[in-house]
Amino acid sequence: MQAPTTGNRIIAAINRDPLTAPRALRHDALLAVLTAALAVVLALLVDDGRRPDALGWALLLVSHVPLVWRRRRPVLVLLAVVACVVPYHFLDYTHTAATLAAYVALYTVAVTGRPLRTVLVGIGVLTLSVSVMLTISAHEALGLLKASGWVVAVLFLGVDVRFYRQYVASIVERAERAERTREEEARRRVAEERLRIARDLHDLLAHSITLIGVQTSVAAHVLSADPERLDREAVAKALDDIAETCRSARGELRTTLEVLREHGPPEVRGPLPGLDGLPDLAQAARLAGARVEQQVRIRHAPPAVGAAAYRIVQEALTNAVRHAGPDVSVRVELDERQGALHLSVSDDGTGPAPGGTPGFGLVGMRERARSVNGTLDAGPRPGGGFEVAAVLPLTTTGKRTG
Structure with a gap:
């Protein structure tokens, strides 16, 4: 039997229901580590705020810890990430570094929940983020509004993936039902023939x-x-x-x-x-x-x-x-x-x-x-x-x- 290719594995991962995927906790822990590592690199290389000190590094790294449980409690994970990210931005640390964890949490909420919940969460996150930035400066708040398209894009991506998975699941369910119907018809014909x-x-x-x-x-x-x-x-x-x-x-x-x-x-x-x-x-x-x-x-x-x-x-x-x-x-x-x-x-x-x-x-x-x-x-x-x-x-x- 031919081993599945990398492309097939990626497609299978996209089609798989995130709530029932095998070894989800291990994969999410690995994702949290990789995201935290990338956030550290951005904090060191990007200059859109002051470099984090001990408190900033603590807030940045702790914000990635809830991602380990993102599939089980997506809304609570998002709230925990926001609780760490808001003071991080308020203290004017490197803003780009803290966006990755927030995007991952937003995507998880969108891909696992109903569209109405996703819209409400997106409005709440944008409102809170703009309010925090306004306390820093109007210029930062305006910049955040300009970058809010990324938040909307992440939410729409999660919704689209969710609908795509539902579509694939419906196709699989119809195929399985048709197969069961064929098997039942075959058993019925065998019984009639006997x-x-x-x-x-x-x-x-x-x-x-x-x-x-x-x-x-x-x-x-x-x-x-x-x-x-x-x-x-x-x-x-x-x-x-x-x-x-x-x-x-x-x-x-x-x-x-x-x-x-x-x-x-x-x-x-x-x-x-x-x-x-x-x-x-x-x-x-x-x-x-x-x-x-x-x-x-x-x-x-x-x-x-x-x-x-x-x-x-x-x-x-x-x-x-x-x-x-x-x-x-x-x-x-x-x-x-x-x-x-x-x-x-x-x-x-x-x-x-x-x-x-x-x-x-x-x-x-x-x-x-x-x-x-x-x-x-x-x-x-x-x-x-x-x-x-x-x-x-x-x-x-x-x-x-x-």
Whole structure:
């Protein structure tokens, strides 16, 4: 990793909040020492007042001591500096030497406080300074007024730096918020994808295992009904049906699990099941012993809506074969009314046995419907049997359903 350059360090120091900067006390102590050293040099070289004596040197050096705590208590530090600088100027020592500490204190007040406080402090400092100079001479007071532009410049510099830091902090905060939003969106998409895969696996395995179980029972019944007059053709057909169900389940399972190995966008996945797959579902239910009547009066639907309808019909047929009892009649109806796909799967069976452990079938169907902003109702029919009814809007938000 490349070490930061001097320019980058300076920019980082400017952008950093002075109230939360690391090692602030040590840096301010070093600043106080350097400022005091420069003040001593100016006191020795500049001739705009008499050279300090012991009292003057004491006042000059003590005025720099409060700068060590300038970030913690900027106003108190300014008052302490002024308390040392005012008598220093009043005694007409070298005036330039005492300005550095005052400028540093003024800058700190401006960069750490609100603009109103900065303006009030600046007016107070100028008023006090002019009043002190007037006690010395009107000429010195006039000279101070001419030099007051430096005070205003220092205050404006502090205010500008403060606003700049606030601007940079707002940019950083917006970037961090955007990053958090992206992470939350990524977590949400992962959770939705996991839920989608779980629903797909549930629908696929429940449907396939139920059909295999029914077909295996048919084969076992044929084998045990009359061993001496074995209907080989019926047994072979039952086993072929089991093999076909296994092949279909294996292919769909492979397509579902391939999602876990892909890193591309959802659009690169295989085609979604849709309304054109409903005849295969009906045929699979017939092979399991159900009498299925299907009436589809809609040909086209958005892919997400078609996939949701396919999965709902698949789960409803699976439940009918599993719970409705032998020789069940199932009616599947799909039509378009008022811009929505109306779906109904009803049977005349006995329904699930009371007291049984509830599964995730109805929950999954309701989630399928909600994924395309639809609704689903399921329950016993007044005349006997069970019905699943769903209304799926044909205008979706583009959300993909597996």
